[in-house]
Amino acid sequence: MGEELKLFGVWGSPFSRRIEIALKIKGVEYEYLEEDIFHNKSALLLKYNPVHKKIPVLVHNGKPIAESQVILEYIDETWNDNPILPRDPYKRAMARFWAKFIDEKCVPAIWKSFMSGGPEREKANEEACELLSTLEGELKGKKFFGGETVGFVDIVASFIGHWVGPFQEAVGVDLLTEDKFPMLCKWAEEFKNCPVIKENLPPRDKILAFFKAQLEMLTSFYKNRV
Amino acid sequence: MGEELKLFGVWGSPFSRRIEIALKIKGVEYEYLEEDIFHNKSALLLKYNPVHKKIPVLVHNGKPIAESQVILEYIDETWNDNPILPRDPYKRAMARFWAKFIDEKCVPAIWKSFMSGGPEREKANEEACELLSTLEGELKGKKFFGGETVGFVDIVASFIGHWVGPFQEAVGVDLLTEDKFPMLCKWAEEFKNCPVIKENLPPRDKILAFFKAQLEMLTSFYKNRV
Numbered sequence: 001m002g003e004e005l006k007l008f009g010v011w012g013s014p015f016s017r018r019i020e021i022a023l024k025i026k027g028v029e030y031e032y033l034e035e036d037i038f039h040n041k042s043a044l045l046l047k048y049n050p051v052h053k054k055i056p057v058l059v060h061n062g063k064p065i066a067e068s069q070v071i072l073e074y075i076d077e078t079w080n081d082n083p084i085l086p087r088d089p090y091k092r093a094m095a096r097f098w099a100k101f102i103d104e105k106c107v108p109a110i111w112k113s114f115m116s117g118g119p120e121r122e123k124a125n126e127e128a129c130e131l132l133s134t135l136e137g138e139l140k141g142k143k144f145f146g147g148e149t150v151g152f153v154d155i156v157a158s159f160i161g162h163w164v165g166p167f168q169e170a171v172g173v174d175l176l177t178e179d180k181f182p183m184l185c186k187w188a189e190e191f192k193n194c195p196v197i198k199e200n201l202p203p204r205d206k207i208l209a210f211f212k213a214q215l216e217m218l219t220s221f222y223k224n225r226v
Numbered sequence: 227m228g229e230e231l232k233l234f235g236v237w238g239s240p241f242s243r244r245i246e247i248a249l250k251i252k253g254v255e256y257e258y259l260e261e262d263i264f265h266n267k268s269a270l271l272l273k274y275n276p277v278h279k280k281i282p283v284l285v286h287n288g289k290p291i292a293e294s295q296v297i298l299e300y301i302d303e304t305w306n307d308n309p310i311l312p313r314d315p316y317k318r319a320m321a322r323f324w325a326k327f328i329d330e331k332c333v334p335a336i337w338k339s340f341m342s343g344g345p346e347r348e349k350a351n352e353e354a355c356e357l358l359s360t361l362e363g364e365l366k367g368k369k370f371f372g373g374e375t376v377g378f379v380d381i382v383a384s385f386i387g388h389w390v391g392p393f394q395e396a397v398g399v400d401l402l403t404e405d406k407f408p409m410l411c412k413w414a415e416e417f418k419n420c421p422v423i424k425e426n427l428p429p430r431d432k433i434l435a436f437f438k439a440q441l442e443m444l445t446s447f448y449k450n451r452v
Contacts, residue, residue: 051327051360063316070322077315089303090289096296101277104330134277 005030008045008057010037012202012210014159015068016056021155021200022072026079030058038217069099072152085152098138098145099156106131107159114171115219125175132181135160139183143190150194154187161188162201166208170215231256234271234283236263238428238436240385241294242282247381247426248298252305256284264443295325298378311378324364324371325382332357333385340397341445351401358407361386365409369416376420380413387414388427392434396441 007023007030009016023030035045035055048057048064057064058071060078065071076084085092109131113124135157138145145153154161164176165188178185191197211218233249233256235242249256261271261281274283274290283290284297286304291297302310311318335357339350361383364371371379380387390402391414404411417423437444 060316065316065319065323067323067326070319070326073322074315074319077318089300090286090291092303093291093296093300096299097291097293100293100296 003029004059004061006033006059007031008033008035008042008048008059009055010035012207013037013055014163017158017201018068018155019056019058019071019075021158021197022075022084024196024200025082025084025150026075027082028075028079069103069156072155076152083151084155086146095146095152098135098153101131102135102153102156102160106135110160110164110167110175113175114167114173121173125173128175129180132160132176132184136181136184139187144187150191150197154191157187158191158197158201160184161191162204163207166204167211170208170211229255230285230287232259232285233257234259234261234268234274234285235281236261238433239263239281240389243384243427244294244381245282245284245297245301247384247423248301248310250422250426251308251310251376252301253308254301254305295329295382298381302378309377310381312372321372321378324361324379327357328361328379328382328386332361336386336390336393336401339401340393340399347399351399354401355406358386358402358410362407362410365413370413376417376423380417383413384417384423384427386410387417388430389433392430393437396434396437 005023005028007016007019009019009032011034020032033042033044035042037055041053045055045057046053048059049055049066052066054066056068056071057066058074059065060074065074072084085095106128109124109128113121113128116124144150145157160176161184168175176184176188192201231249231254233242233245235245235258237260246258259268259270261268263281267279271281271283272279274285275281275292278292280292282294282297283292284300285291286300291300298310311321332354335350335354339347339354342350370376371383386402387410394401402410402414418427
């Protein structure tokens with residue numbers, strides 16, 4: 001069957017990188033289309049994701065899917081080899097619980113601690129630390145969130161494993177450090193050492209340079225948003 | 227096998243009612259435990275959902291699951307009869323997309339429009355209307371979000387179908403009306419006329435009385451939260 005698979009993404013986005021990692025784990029070929037999300041969204045992106053107008057969007061044989069966790073589940077159900085989610089319903093539920101926790105609690109809290117200033121930053125930092133402690137606890141006795149191999153939660157957590165480091169360096173905040181979160185830091189190293197992960201993450205220095213350049217714009221964007 | 231299935235919920239909560247509806251659709255027996263979520267959370271609830279300390283929690287043979295959408299997926303994967311999610315991966319992805327849209331976009335926007343006052347309410351109301359229009363569009367040509375029968379998205383949308391009416395009456399806001407959203411209103415009627423739904427929703431007047439009594443507390447809670 002002639003499959004057509006297109007991914008609309010942004011090179012530096014942890015959300016579209018999730019999809020690339022999953023497709024590489026599955027060994028599925030796809031065409032990648034880089035979007036200029038800040039200045040000039042393509043007509044195709046707006047057509048395929050009219051509700052959120054955001055990346056990532058995966059288009060499979062002409063049918064679009066948006067929202068990175070929804071796309072990950074679709075990929076896992078469509079190409080069954082090398083499963084991303086566990087097969088057992090209870091373990092699947094736990095994976096979904098933690099992925100949700102990361103996207104709905106950890107990511108916004110970390111972002112807030114980077115983007116806020118003054119006394120608000122301290123409070124935001126405390127909140128982010130508390131959430132990361134909960135996540136750290138979930139790694140106890142495990143190599144990956146998925147157990148012995150990288151799975152759904154690890155892929156979703158790649159923002160924490162790869163982006164938080166250069167972001168905190170750019171902003172000058174000490175959030176994720178080895179003394180505070182030894183297991184999360186160990187996990188991040190193990191995760192990034194997996195060949196399929198290593199080859200599909202943007203280089204750290206490129207993230208750092210990009211984030212430094214965009215910091216002012218991002219700060220004002222974030223303030224208007226919250 | 228002697229199954230043990232317990233649900234921790236609150237009678238007036240649309241989130242724990244989702245789980246009751248799903249279990250009734252599946253024809254699965256369960257024990258229901260009412261929580262006093264505002265004043266006195268039980269030791270068991272705190273034990274079973276230490277991360278969020280919220281209802282609903284489903285405990286299956288001693289193993290707890292939290293987060294209503296995660297629980298719905300677990301139920302559908304554990305008891306296969308009378309599926310809640312479609313079997314086709316693309317249709318499943320669409321169901322997950324719209325369920326996420328309801329919980330992450332519509333519910334907070336509707337809540338904000340009820341809880342805010344003055345000029346802020348007008349803006350919040352406009353935002354909520356825009357989101358509801360998008361949802362209205364999704365019903366075009368369909369009886370239920372799930373097609374001919376009630377499914378995942380309908381269950382998640384029950385807040386809109388059943389709770390928004392008495393809430394807007396209590397607050398004095400016209401948000402979901404037949405002239406603005408004819409398809410959503412028709413869907414709400416069809417949805418509530420299904421026997422399994424009708425028998426598992428709290429009475430409208432009970433919701434209205436409860437919400438009126440709690441309005442002051444909820445407003446101050448909401449203001450401190452946003």
